[in-house]
Amino acid sequence: MDNKNIENIIKLSDDLRWNIGNDFHDSLAEGIYADASSIVEETVSTGSQKSRATLDAKIDRIVTSRTWGFPIMFLLLALVLWLTIIGANYPSSFLSWLFLDTMHPALKTLATGINMPWWLNGFLIDGVYLAVAWVIAVMLPPMAIFFPLFTLMEDFGYLPRVAFNLDYLFKKSGAHGKQALTMSMGFGCNAAGVVATRIIDSPRERLVAIITNNFSLCNGRWPTQILIATIFVGAVVPQYLAGFASLAAVIGIALLGIFFMFFTSWALSKTVLKGEVSTFNLELPPYRPPRFWKTIYTSLIDRTLIVLWRAVVFAAPAGAVIWLISNIQIGGESIAAIMINSFDGFGWLIGLNGVILLAYIVAIPANEIVIPTILMLTVLVTGTSGGAGAGVMFEADSALATGEILKAGGWTLLTAINLMLFSLLHNPCSTTIYTIYKETKSVKWTTVATVLPIIMGLVITFLVAQIWRLF
Amino acid sequence: METKVGSACETCTVFNAKGLKKLGVNTDNFDFVVALAGNPNTGKSTVFNALTGLKQHTGNWPGKTVTRAEGAFVYNEQKFKLIDLPGTYSLLSTSEDEEVARNFILFGKPSVTIIVVDASRIERNLNLVLQILEITDRAVLCLNLMDEARRNNIVVDERSLARKLGIPVVATSARFNQGIPELIQTVSELANGKIECKPHRIKNIPPAIEKAVSKLSREIEKVYPGIANSRWIAFRLLEGDEQIKEALRSGEFV
Numbered sequence: 001m002d003n004k005n006i007e008n009i010i011k012l013s014d015d016l017r018w019n020i021g022n023d024f025h026d027s028l029a030e031g032i033y034a035d036a037s038s039i040v041e042e043t044v045s046t047g048s049q050k051s052r053a054t055l056d057a058k059i060d061r062i063v064t065s066r067t068w069g070f071p072i073m074f075l076l077l078a079l080v081l082w083l084t085i086i087g088a089n090y091p092s093s094f095l096s097w098l099f100l101d102t103m104h105p106a107l108k109t110l111a112t113g114i115n116m117p118w119w120l121n122g123f124l125i126d127g128v129y130l131a132v133a134w135v136i137a138v139m140l141p142p143m144a145i146f147f148p149l150f151t152l153m154e155d156f157g158y159l160p161r162v163a164f165n166l167d168y169l170f171k172k173s174g175a176h177g178k179q180a181l182t183m184s185m186g187f188g189c190n191a192a193g194v195v196a197t198r199i200i201d202s203p204r205e206r207l208v209a210i211i212t213n214n215f216s217l218c219n220g221r222w223p224t225q226i227l228i229a230t231i232f233v234g235a236v237v238p239q240y241l242a243g244f245a246s247l248a249a250v251i252g253i254a255l256l257g258i259f260f261m262f263f264t265s266w267a268l269s270k271t272v273l274k275g276e277v278s279t280f281n282l283e284l285p286p287y288r289p290p291r292f293w294k295t296i297y298t299s300l301i302d303r304t305l306i307v308l309w310r311a312v313v314f315a316a317p318a319g320a321v322i323w324l325i326s327n328i329q330i331g332g333e334s335i336a337a338i339m340i341n342s343f344d345g346f347g348w349l350i351g352l353n354g355v356i357l358l359a360y361i362v363a364i365p366a367n368e369i370v371i372p373t374i375l376m377l378t379v380l381v382t383g384t385s386g387g388a389g390a391g392v393m394f395e396a397d398s399a400l401a402t403g404e405i406l407k408a409g410g411w412t413l414l415t416a417i418n419l420m421l422f423s424l425l426h427n428p429c430s431t432t433i434y435t436i437y438k439e440t441k442s443v444k445w446t447t448v449a450t451v452l453p454i455i456m457g458l459v460i461t462f463l464v465a466q467i468w469r470l471f
Numbered sequence: 472m473e474t475k476v477g478s479a480c481e482t483c484t485v486f487n488a489k490g491l492k493k494l495g496v497n498t499d500n501f502d503f504v505v506a507l508a509g510n511p512n513t514g515k516s517t518v519f520n521a522l523t524g525l526k527q528h529t530g531n532w533p534g535k536t537v538t539r540a541e542g543a544f545v546y547n548e549q550k551f552k553l554i555d556l557p558g559t560y561s562l563l564s565t566s567e568d569e570e571v572a573r574n575f576i577l578f579g580k581p582s583v584t585i586i587v588v589d590a591s592r593i594e595r596n597l598n599l600v601l602q603i604l605e606i607t608d609r610a611v612l613c614l615n616l617m618d619e620a621r622r623n624n625i626v627v628d629e630r631s632l633a634r635k636l637g638i639p640v641v642a643t644s645a646r647f648n649q650g651i652p653e654l655i656q657t658v659s660e661l662a663n664g665k666i667e668c669k670p671h672r673i674k675n676i677p678p679a680i681e682k683a684v685s686k687l688s689r690e691i692e693k694v695y696p697g698i699a700n701s702r703w704i705a706f707r708l709l710e711g712d713e714q715i716k717e718a719l720r721s722g723e724f725v
Contacts, residue, residue: 006719009708010708010719013687016683016686017709020709028706029563032601034674035597035601036600037594040593044593044626044627044632201568283511285512
């Protein structure tokens with residue numbers, strides 16, 4: 001009964017649309033603006049509007065200027081990294097004293113006291129417990145510094161300015177300007193960065209943003225970069241330059257990641273993801289003084305603890321696997337040793353070694369445990385004293401001791417540089433891969449996002465190794 | 472039968488704030504649905520957190536809320552489910568965000584829509600407000616970021632604004648929890664029908680178009696008597712919005 005009336009209404013609307021002409025949409029919009037301005041005229045009074053609006057404009061003129069925009073971005077990035085590196089040292093050494101030097105022996109004594117079988121004792125305490133403890137000791141301090149600093153900048157309103165500065169480069173590379181925001185989120189966590197790409201409407205540009213997010217060095221990889229740079233890069237320059245050189249190396253790797261992100265975006269949008277760059281409005285929000293303590297609190301709860309918990313969940317089984325492959329023997333050799341030997345040739349080709357490759361396989365679930373795995377495996381195959389025994393992850397007392405172990409394992413500056421490169425250019429962690437699948441609902445694009453960085457990493461490390469050996 | 476006489480205290484929002492219980496994500500068995508709409512970066516998520524006690528991540532960049540967040544609170548033993556919609560500048564174009572926001576206000580039929588605006592940028596924000604008021608007749612204007620407006624020497628005559636818009640206006644600074652009790656009280660009164668809205672209708676439309684709109688909306692009201700947003704449906708039909716045609720056929724508005 002009603003259906004006929006409704007069809008009539010729709011018919012009527014079609015007829016009327018012809019009568020009123022083409023400018024309906026504009027007329028309506030203009031009507032709304034006219035109403036809005038008449039309402040505001042009668043209800044809102046603006047006093048002397050100079051105070052803050054001009055202060056905002058002044059800040060913007062500096063931080064988004066052609067001359068100062070980029071240097072200020074790099075300086076802020078360097079400052080955040082520097083505070084993270086320096087600040088994390090002290091709590092890190094306290095936590096490793098607590099969990100590794102104190103709790104671990106205590107647990108061992110307890111286990112022996114209750115006559116726990118050696119394999120269960122080793123599996124639980126040397127495998128699972130140590131992996132978890134190491135991840136907490138190494139991850140918690142830098143995260144607890146990095147995330148709040150990042151959140152403070154976010155609350156202050158700096159991120160949209162970064163997007164503004166980088167917009168031109170994104171446009172040139174065929175990507176959406178908002179990718180600057182998702183890229184920045186990726187510096188915290190790639191999985192979070194991938195989720196944040198929902199702010200990009202166009203499916204093409206969103207895919208570009210998802211696939212290239214992995215080039216943002218994430219929180220799980222910062223500690224690897226920082227540690228290796230401190231040991232090897234810091235060691236080749238005079239003492240007083242060591243800190244500066246290692247910081248520069250880490251920032252260099254981060255910038256290289258940004259370069260690869262632009263390059264890959266450009267390559268993708270010129271080949272498989274062809275299309276127009278969409279325009280968008282980005283409102284530069286007013287600068288708001290962050291609510292300091294509230295920000296610290298929420299970023300600790302929301303980001304730090306959630307990411308830490310994830311790392312713990314992945315570290316526990318990984319610790320178990322490491323202990324098992326180091327202790328199960330086939331023909332007189334542990335599985336780990338067999339795998340390392342078979343990877344060594346290929347590892348040499350790309351300037352790495354079998355230990356590093358095996359560590360990356362074990363650490364697919366979470367990048368955070370790459371370094372402890374490498375240390376443990378190095379000790380296992382080289383038989384350096386100082387380690388705690390087969391399959392026991394440990395933390396060397398200082399960066400110096402770590403360096404000694406690695407050098408005994410045949411490491412050179414080339415190994416270190418290629419490890420830093422490979423840490424930047426390899427597959428995303430399992431959480432990110434799963435997130436990419438959830439967001440794209442496509443096996444194809446998930447595979448591309450996973451395999452593409454590995455291929456790039458292998459090519460780059462191979463080239464670096466060959467060129468290095470020429471000289 | 473004994474009727475309890477409400478004392479001055481009991482009708483005061485400060486007193487009634489004690490009747491508030493923040494429920495976080497527990498959104499089962501609600502009495503009312505409340506939508507949170509507004510321009511990007513006006514502090515919707517902050518208002519959302521202040522109402523529900525949740526700690527949804529907030530940030531000073533437009534477009535931060537990418538998914539629809541849900542939360543709940545109980546006020547005077549009635550349970551309100553709160554939906555944080557993505558921020559949009561308008562409901563007239565077809566971006567994904569605008570569709571999510573528009574469809575929820577239209578088809579989700581919230582009992583109350585809280586429209587969050589930036590008190591320092593009212594004129595620009597009103598564009599969206601006036602569009603929402605064509606869709607729903609139960610809304611409250613949350614004049615947020617009042618602290619910033621004060622710093623910018625902007626003075627808003629809240630009572631005239633409420634009269635012009637035909638909906639209640641509550642001034643808040645959600646970051647500092649100011650005005651939130653009053654907002655909750657107003658939402659509750661709207662949901663329970665204690666406040667009647669006479670929402671503003673878009674006026675400055677050329678006569679030819681206004682005639683077409685009235686004609687269409689009269690026809691729509693014949694089919695769906697008492698419908699609040701016949702004019703808005705007419706706007707969309709004149710624009711040739713296929714989704715609205717479909718909804719009209721299936722009667723999803725009612």
